[in-house]
Structure formats: structure tokens, C-alpha cells
Amino acid sequence: MPELPEVEALAAFLRERAIGHQIQRIEVSAISALKTYDPPVSAAAGQPVAGASRHGKFLDLHVGTDLHLVVHLARAGWLHYRDAFPSAGLLKPGKGPIAVRVRLDDGSGFDLTEAGTQKKLAAYFVTDPRLVPGVAKLGPDALSVDLAGFDRAIRSRRGQLKGIITDQSTLSGVGNAYSDEILHAAKLSPFAMSDRLSEEAMGRLYEATQKVLTDAVSRSVGQKAATLKSEKRSGLAVHARTGLPCPVCGDTVREVSFADSSLQYCPTCQTGGKPLADRRLSKLVR
Numbered sequence: 001m002p003e004l005p006e007v008e009a010l011a012a013f014l015r016e017r018a019i020g021h022q023i024q025r026i027e028v029s030a031i032s033a034l035k036t037y038d039p040p041v042s043a044a045a046g047q048p049v050a051g052a053s054r055h056g057k058f059l060d061l062h063v064g065t066d067l068h069l070v071v072h073l074a075r076a077g078w079l080h081y082r083d084a085f086p087s088a089g090l091l092k093p094g095k096g097p098i099a100v101r102v103r104l105d106d107g108s109g110f111d112l113t114e115a116g117t118q119k120k121l122a123a124y125f126v127t128d129p130r131l132v133p134g135v136a137k138l139g140p141d142a143l144s145v146d147l148a149g150f151d152r153a154i155r156s157r158r159g160q161l162k163g164i165i166t167d168q169s170t171l172s173g174v175g176n177a178y179s180d181e182i183l184h185a186a187k188l189s190p191f192a193m194s195d196r197l198s199e200e201a202m203g204r205l206y207e208a209t210q211k212v213l214t215d216a217v218s219r220s221v222g223q224k225a226a227t228l229k230s231e232k233r234s235g236l237a238v239h240a241r242t243g244l245p246c247p248v249c250g251d252t253v254r255e256v257s258f259a260d261s262s263l264q265y266c267p268t269c270q271t272g273g274k275p276l277a278d279r280r281l282s283k284l285v286r
């Protein structure tokens, strides 16, 4: 799933490539992906792209003076920029991976696609991004929040750090991959409790969040949309690296699986050398 650094890079790419161009039209192929109906997407025709920005993991294309195409790419969604489209015809509504197509006046544009059968990509055409429910409830941005705001956000809820820092209403922008990286860099267990963190540990968590995300943004921005995914993989220390050596200490990266996700961590760096129990298993044993 694209997280803060990838969405930031996509916004930067759109700012460089699309600003100033007029939108010829927005086509919606997957009707279920478009969550709004007023204003209609036809209102974008003839309007210039005025900007592109990010709210947490939401991408925001600014259209004319007061319209926004806000997109949540979800787990398998992506943006594909096209210098030219294969045909001038309208997209056929149906089962393909293309959910939304934005055509610009120079013949270029982009497709928002979603692989797989679970369709979670969500697009909103609105007069104000705050009208998007997921945007309205976002917590402070993980990359622009200061230490005091970060401390407040993390301690506002009691729970395990992995869940707390990926909860978008607590802290926005961090998902499954970068939370593994941040907790590894901070040398904290994913199961450490938010309300029991010392001030020193909170400082480490904050510094790690800033460093991991800043590094990822600087690696990602300037990459074309097409190469962003492999760039993300190449920069990871523990996420999706189960069984491989930790780049810091050489211990073997381990995994805890959940019903529909998993987390990776290094025992030596993060849990005093002790492997974490698989929680599903230990529930059965108890």
C-alpha cells in the first residue's frame, strides 16, 4: 500500500507533470470507486490542474479554483502516468484494473488502477478535501508534527505501538511497512504499550519517525510513478524481510502474522533478543 512517502512522491510528480494543463475529462470505469456524485466529475472538463498535495495517505489533485479529486489508493491501488493513451475512446465500465482515468489537454494523463479482486480504491470529487470523511478525521501528519504534538497523539490512546502509529486518526501517513521500519529504527517492540513509554523512548520514536519518513521521501520524490514501488522495497530494513539478516545487527528478521496482515521485527534490536509470540497461537494455548 502506498504510504506517506509514496503519496508525497506521486503528488510531486503530478505537480511537475500536470500543473497548468487543462483537464479534458475524468472517466470513471469502476463506478463503486467514485464515492461522490455532486459535483459531477464532468465539472472538471476544461478546468486547469492547479496543484497536487497530500493529506495523510490521500492524494489530492487540485482542479481549477475550488474542485479536488481526492484519492485513497488502498492496499493494491496505484497511479500510472501515461504520456499518451492507447485510444481516444471512453473507458468501458467493467472489470479491468483501471478505476479512474484523467485525460489532459496534451494527450497525456493518468490512470488510477487497482489490482486484485478486493476493490477498496476510493475517489472523491469535492469542493473541499475536508468533505472526505477519511480526511476529516486524520490525526496530525507524521512528517510535519512536532515532538510535543507527536507525544500528545501517541499518548491519546492506550494500545500497542504498532496499532497506534498506523491508526490514521491518531497519526496520519504511516502504514504497515513504514511502521515496521520506524519501530525497528527506534529499537522498540511493536507490542510496547503507548501509555508506558518513557520520555526517552518517545523521543526515540519521534526521531525514528522523522528519519525513516524523510529518508523515504527523499528516495521517492523524483522517481517516476513506475519505479516508486521497487525504490520503496530497496530501502527497507525489516519490513517484508522475514528470515533475512537485520542490516543493523545481523540477527534474523522475524514475523508475527495476523488474520490479514503481518509485521516484521528484529529480536536483538527491538525485543531484548526474545522472539514475540504469535498472538493467534498464544490465545489458543492460554
Ligand SMILES: [Zn+2]
Binding pocket: 246, 247, 248, 249, 250, 251, 266, 267, 268, 269, 270
Ligand atoms: Zn537487528
